[in-house]
Amino acid sequence: MIRSITKQKPFEEVLELLNGLDRIFLAGCGTCTTLCRTGGMPEVLDMASKLKEKDIIVTGHMVIPVACDELTHEAVEENQQAFSEAEAVLMMSCAYGVQTMSRQVDLPAIPALDTLFVGKEMGLGRFDEVCAQCGSCVLGLTGGICPVTACHKGLLNGPCGGTNNGKCEIDSDKDCAWTLIYLRLKEQGKLDLMRKYHDLRNHNVEPKPGKIRLPLE
Amino acid sequence: MDRSFKEVLGSGKFVVTSELGPPKGTNLENMIHHVDLLKDTVDAINVTDHQSSVMRYPSLGGALIVKERGGEPILQMTCRDRNRMALQADLMFAYSRGIKNVLCLTGDAVVVGDHKQAKGVFDLDSSQLLTAIRTMEAGKDLGGSDLDGAVSFCAGAIVTPEANPIEPQLIKFEKKISAGAEFIQTQAIYDLDNFKRFMDYARPFGVKIMAGIILLTSWRMAEFMNKNVPGVFVPQPLIEEMKSAPKGGALAKGVEIAGRMIRRIKEESICDGVHVMAIGKEELVPDILKEAGILNGS
Numbered sequence: 001m002i003r004s005i006t007k008q009k010p011f012e013e014v015l016e017l018l019n020g021l022d023r024i025f026l027a028g029c030g031t032c033t034t035l036c037r038t039g040g041m042p043e044v045l046d047m048a049s050k051l052k053e054k055d056i057i058v059t060g061h062m063v064i065p066v067a068c069d070e071l072t073h074e075a076v077e078e079n080q081q082a083f084s085e086a087e088a089v090l091m092m093s094c095a096y097g098v099q100t101m102s103r104q105v106d107l108p109a110i111p112a113l114d115t116l117f118v119g120k121e122m123g124l125g126r127f128d129e130v131c132a133q134c135g136s137c138v139l140g141l142t143g144g145i146c147p148v149t150a151c152h153k154g155l156l157n158g159p160c161g162g163t164n165n166g167k168c169e170i171d172s173d174k175d176c177a178w179t180l181i182y183l184r185l186k187e188q189g190k191l192d193l194m195r196k197y198h199d200l201r202n203h204n205v206e207p208k209p210g211k212i213r214l215p216l217e
Numbered sequence: 218m219d220r221s222f223k224e225v226l227g228s229g230k231f232v233v234t235s236e237l238g239p240p241k242g243t244n245l246e247n248m249i250h251h252v253d254l255l256k257d258t259v260d261a262i263n264v265t266d267h268q269s270s271v272m273r274y275p276s277l278g279g280a281l282i283v284k285e286r287g288g289e290p291i292l293q294m295t296c297r298d299r300n301r302m303a304l305q306a307d308l309m310f311a312y313s314r315g316i317k318n319v320l321c322l323t324g325d326a327v328v329v330g331d332h333k334q335a336k337g338v339f340d341l342d343s344s345q346l347l348t349a350i351r352t353m354e355a356g357k358d359l360g361g362s363d364l365d366g367a368v369s370f371c372a373g374a375i376v377t378p379e380a381n382p383i384e385p386q387l388i389k390f391e392k393k394i395s396a397g398a399e400f401i402q403t404q405a406i407y408d409l410d411n412f413k414r415f416m417d418y419a420r421p422f423g424v425k426i427m428a429g430i431i432l433l434t435s436w437r438m439a440e441f442m443n444k445n446v447p448g449v450f451v452p453q454p455l456i457e458e459m460k461s462a463p464k465g466g467a468l469a470k471g472v473e474i475a476g477r478m479i480r481r482i483k484e485e486s487i488c489d490g491v492h493v494m495a496i497g498k499e500e501l502v503p504d505i506l507k508e509a510g511i512l513n514g515s
Contacts, residue, residue, distance in 0.1 A: 157343075158386075164447035169325065169447050195391070
């Protein structure tokens with residue numbers, strides 16, 4: 001399952017964003033931010049009590065099952081009274097959820113979290129960024145490990161000089177992607193793939209912002 | 218210099234290069250002093266490109282100063298800060314101003330430097346930068362358009378002979394040679410027997426290889442590099458030798474060790490030359506070369 005990985009903004013920044021508003025509705029998300037422990041019920045309750053300490057009225061709170069789902073409007077309808085009393089919605093979801101809410105209600109939807117990356121859950125509480133959605137997949141040549149994402153520099157032609165006993169120069173907790181690719185290809189007897197020269201990347205396969213319209217009937 | 222770096226590489230002589238890091242700021246006095254000190258002592262002077270991702274006066278500006286003062290510059294170019302358009306533009310500018318040697322590097326990560334929130338570019342990697350140079354020499358840019366006036370460079374790259382695991386480095390080394398590298402400067406080496414094994418592998422490729430020599434300034438620096446600098450390994454006996462230096466004599470000991478290594482590399486013809494990195498102690502480069510038995514780059 002892919003997950004939108006988030007971290008909480010410093011509380012002072014949240015207060016700055018609220019900028020004097022004193023009546024807010026608080027919404028978490030039952031999917032990614034619950035798993036990341038940044039916007040599940042415990043975090044929502046914790047935020048509610050911190051806001052109350054600052055004399056901010058929480059008109060209501062809830063954990064929307066999937067905040068990025070278009071069905072979010074049903075959650076809004078269920079809490080119509082509390083929404084109508086609020087000046088803003090403070091979202092403890094990822095940025096997808098913030099933008100979905102923003103389209104559903106007339107109130108400002110304010111993020112309480114920062115969205116870090118779209119990640120893969122590698123085990124309880126472990127999330128890794130494994131795909132950067134570059135539009136030009138090289139996994140068939142790299143042993144199923146993406147160097148565009150897993151290499152800090154996104155290098156296509158092998159490791160840089162910063163590779164350090166299998167770790168990356170930026171962080172000894174992060175693996176050198178090209179060491180992983182090398183070991184995988186070696187194991188598969190396909191090291192020749194690593195010798196292939198990759199020409200320059202196209203950084204505009206799908207120029208930002210991505211937009212696809214299928215020719216449906 | 219009376220001979221270009223390319224001519225020196227082709228002459229069969231033992232090649233000696235060194236390098237300068239430009240200042241942080243516009244006070245160029247110290248760099249100019251070092252250029253004047255080195256320009257007739259070594260065959261070419263590298264100018265580093267925001268080394269360790271620390272923002273400085275540009276390598277292009279430093280290389281121009283080397284050129285203007287009669288030295289032979291090697292322009293270090295990393296892929297960290299410029300996309301393919303900016304890199305090509307700088308290559309054209311360098312060529313038009315008489316800079317004919319380029320060392321192609323991927324570049325350190327932004328986050329290890331002093332502008333940690335900057336965007337790391339890495340539009341190209343080092344082997345692709347070499348390809349870009351060869352493409353532009355053929356009169357085309359990377360967009361496929363014709364250039365009105367091509368470039369021509371003596372282009373090089375680097376390798377880390379002490380990397381672990383070594384095979385991925387060697388695969389990349391071969392890609393760099395295929396992409397057109399004419400010379401290779403190595404990351405610092407201290408274990409010459411290990412380096413000889415690397416040279417047994419590398420020699421058949423026919424590319425000129427200069428061993429990287431970093432001046433040891435203290436035993437603590439040696440231990441620091443072992444711990445913190447990827448691909449650098451100072452063997453324990455050398456650390457002990459640095460420790461044995463009398464009080465105030467560590468630098469002299471470092472000069473002695475560097476000189477001894479260079480002398481052995483030259484006498485045993487282990488590789489084609491050396492690249493001496495004194496990292497802030499450039500005034501000691503002539504002393505290192507005297508210790509090595511090499512005077513005035515002859």
